Amino acid sequence: MKIKKNIPLIDQHDKNGFWGKFGGNFIPETLKKPVEDLTILFEKLRKDKKFIQERDHYFKNWLGSPTRFTKLENLTEHLGGAQIWTKVVSDLNGGAHKSLNATVHCLIAKRAGKKYIVGDTGAGYAGKMLSMAAKKFGLKCKIFMGAKDIKRQKPNCDAMRANDAEIVPVYTGSQTLVDAVSECMRYWVSNCDTTAMCVGSTVGPNIFVKICGWSTSQISKELLIQIKDEFGEIPKKLKLINCVGGGSSSFGFWNEFMHYDKKQVEFIGVEAGGPKNSKKHAAPLTYGSKIGVLHGAMQYVNQDMEGQIEETESISAGLDYPGVSPLHCFLKDTKRARYTAATDEEALNAYKIVTKFESLNPSLEPSHAFAEAIKIAPKLSKDTIVCVNSCGDALKDRDILKKRLGK
Amino acid sequence: MTISPINLAFKKTKKEERPALLTYTVAGDNTKKKSLEILNSISKYVDICELGLAHNTPIGDGGQIQTASYRAIKNGIKMKDIFQIVNKFKNSKNSKPVILMGYYNMIYRYGENKFLKKCKQVGVNGLIVVDLPWPDNKNFAKKCKKKSITFVQLLSPTTSKKRIKKIINDSHDMIYYISMLSTTGGKLKISPKKILENYNSIKKINSSKNIVIGFGITKKTISSLKKADGLVVGSEICKEISKSLKKSQNPVTNVARMVSLLKNKIS
Numbered sequence A: 001m002k003i004k005k006n007i008p009l010i011d012q013h014d015k016n017g018f019w020g021k022f023g024g025n026f027i028p029e030t031l032k033k034p035v036e037d038l039t040i041l042f043e044k045l046r047k048d049k050k051f052i053q054e055r056d057h058y059f060k061n062w063l064g065s066p067t068r069f070t071k072l073e074n075l076t077e078h079l080g081g082a083q084i085w086t087k088v089v090s091d092l093n094g095g096a097h098k099s100l101n102a103t104v105h106c107l108i109a110k111r112a113g114k115k116y117i118v119g120d121t122g123a124g125y126a127g128k129m130l131s132m133a134a135k136k137f138g139l140k141c142k143i144f145m146g147a148k149d150i151k152r153q154k155p156n157c158d159a160m161r162a163n164d165a166e167i168v169p170v171y172t173g174s175q176t177l178v179d180a181v182s183e184c185m186r187y188w189v190s191n192c193d194t195t196a197m198c199v200g201s202t203v204g205p206n207i208f209v210k211i212c213g214w215s216t217s218q219i220s221k222e223l224l225i226q227i228k229d230e231f232g233e234i235p236k237k238l239k240l241i242n243c244v245g246g247g248s249s250s251f252g253f254w255n256e257f258m259h260y261d262k263k264q265v266e267f268i269g270v271e272a273g274g275p276k277n278s279k280k281h282a283a284p285l286t287y288g289s290k291i292g293v294l295h296g297a298m299q300y301v302n303q304d305m306e307g308q309i310e311e312t313e314s315i316s317a318g319l320d321y322p323g324v325s326p327l328h329c330f331l332k333d334t335k336r337a338r339y340t341a342a343t344d345e346e347a348l349n350a351y352k353i354v355t356k357f358e359s360l361n362p363s364l365e366p367s368h369a370f371a372e373a374i375k376i377a378p379k380l381s382k383d384t385i386v387c388v389n390s391c392g393d394a395l396k397d398r399d400i401l402k403k404r405l406g407k
Numbered sequence B: 001m002t003i004s005p006i007n008l009a010f011k012k013t014k015k016e017e018r019p020a021l022l023t024y025t026v027a028g029d030n031t032k033k034k035s036l037e038i039l040n041s042i043s044k045y046v047d048i049c050e051l052g053l054a055h056n057t058p059i060g061d062g063g064q065i066q067t068a069s070y071r072a073i074k075n076g077i078k079m080k081d082i083f084q085i086v087n088k089f090k091n092s093k094n095s096k097p098v099i100l101m102g103y104y105n106m107i108y109r110y111g112e113n114k115f116l117k118k119c120k121q122v123g124v125n126g127l128i129v130v131d132l133p134w135p136d137n138k139n140f141a142k143k144c145k146k147k148s149i150t151f152v153q154l155l156s157p158t159t160s161k162k163r164i165k166k167i168i169n170d171s172h173d174m175i176y177y178i179s180m181l182s183t184t185g186g187k188l189k190i191s192p193k194k195i196l197e198n199y200n201s202i203k204k205i206n207s208s209k210n211i212v213i214g215f216g217i218t219k220k221t222i223s224s225l226k227k228a229d230g231l232v233v234g235s236e237i238c239k240e241i242s243k244s245l246k247k248s249q250n251p252v253t254n255v256a257r258m259v260s261l262l263k264n265k266i267s
């Protein structure tokens, strides 16, 4: 398995939809046709100048792209090693990168003549952004969300309701993201004739991985230009650190840097390690989970000997998922990216440090990425540029933060 | 070549001028023991038994089968138990052909070859893998054929004519037609007449194939679909087990009663 140059990674799959061993389309027969229709439409639209103009228009004028790329001076000084920079992707309308994928899915759904759109959500951002975009583009919207997540991410649920979306609580299994995605797919099986589905991350059947990765790549498109503007060239030592749940923000943060040597541009993905003293985690890449099928794709996934998907645990609802994008499985096996995990406690501590030194309010997901930056920066030279994707705003986490940190 | 037990079952029901009755229960629902007792008790009414491999992340199943699956998993059902259930059932004197139905991850994790070997050993006659559609299933279907296990291809209302032809070409002794856009256990949302129309247009392509209809079939709707080669009832039975447990009644007798009623409706 090798990454090819000059073709986007999202297109480096074989005719069955596999990136190496990962991905594919493990779906019920009923979904074959809608998935094929979506594939044909997307491949047409991505070559359609008018569609691209439309996308760029909404990204710029509605979502507020490009987002800031800025140095965290105080944190850099405090850590005393590498320079810490951040891309404040949470500046996007809605407060996270999920709006990029949601907007693109709604634009496609409009072209497909659909009136309804459904989606899954964990942290509530994917749901909030889909409800926001659905409202903007005149689609009726239903969001599937685990009952546990509805409780712990209330501010985002309030936002969804304000956007007239219906939240469907999911009570099966661990009542988190994995169950929400399953329920959403089941709903689509029954309603695929009238309804479009948006998968909230770079997971699911092949085409959903591609559409999401294509959409979030906007982040690295901006970053590449911003870094060249700032430094005149790509720095000799650049590290791009991002949290990894399904992997949409990280993939989007890295995509345009794919073909740089990893000695120059290193990709570090940070998964959710779960509570310090718990065996449960949401870090299939870090802890060597076995390959299996989840939500239509072959991937590394937490599972038992029998192939049952295992329950996960993380303070961060957005990272609390037993599987991970086939793209990241591929990046791991080709060694282009390296993956590690931060515990709940490390993420909380990172949140404390970042908010103490900077006027930045990263949600619990990017706090996992900051934990890794804080860990490695002191040992790195001053000409090393560490850039963290601050992909979500902590407003949604206010109840958890209050309980855990008294803030 | 010897004729397969599945084919034989259809030959018999055709002679009797009625559709084959196929039941679906989840292996190990609600316990390993009860699930075998259920099979034994319905065997005399049923032509082919489908047995589900409980999975905890099923993307094609509705509430009833999900509940049954979670119940079986909670009560500790493992692959080795499932094979034991099949083995015991197949060794009983009243046994019927058995088709295992499940999701690919469980087979993948077990190992395709090891799984098929074990199936052969205990007497499994057919396999349905919900999330392994054509053409991705070509390789696996071939392996099944080598072991004289029927790989059951699925067709749905969304399957194009062109695709249907290709799938039928690659199919074995039985094909499963999904009646409507739904997960299992949905209410019939199109008329039986329309379902049979779709069904007949598929039959016309190759009338020698045994094609069964499933999804949304209950004691209320079953007789209106009698013209098919076979009819599958699943969620209705799983629901009966749930109801029996809730009322602290014996699911075995209740399910047997229901299945005998289903049989009456199509005889």
Ligand SMILES: Cc1ncc(COP(=O)(O)O)c(C=O)c1O
Pocket (backbone or CB within 6 Å): A096, A097, A098, A122, A123, A124, A125, A126, A200, A201, A202, A243, A244, A245, A246, A247, A248, A249, A250, A317, A318, A319, A363, A365, A366, A391, A392, A393
């Ligand atoms: C702010 C934020 N970051 C990260 C994630 C994790 O998803 P992904 O890895 O797809 O970016 C989520 C998911 O809900 C999120 O809301």
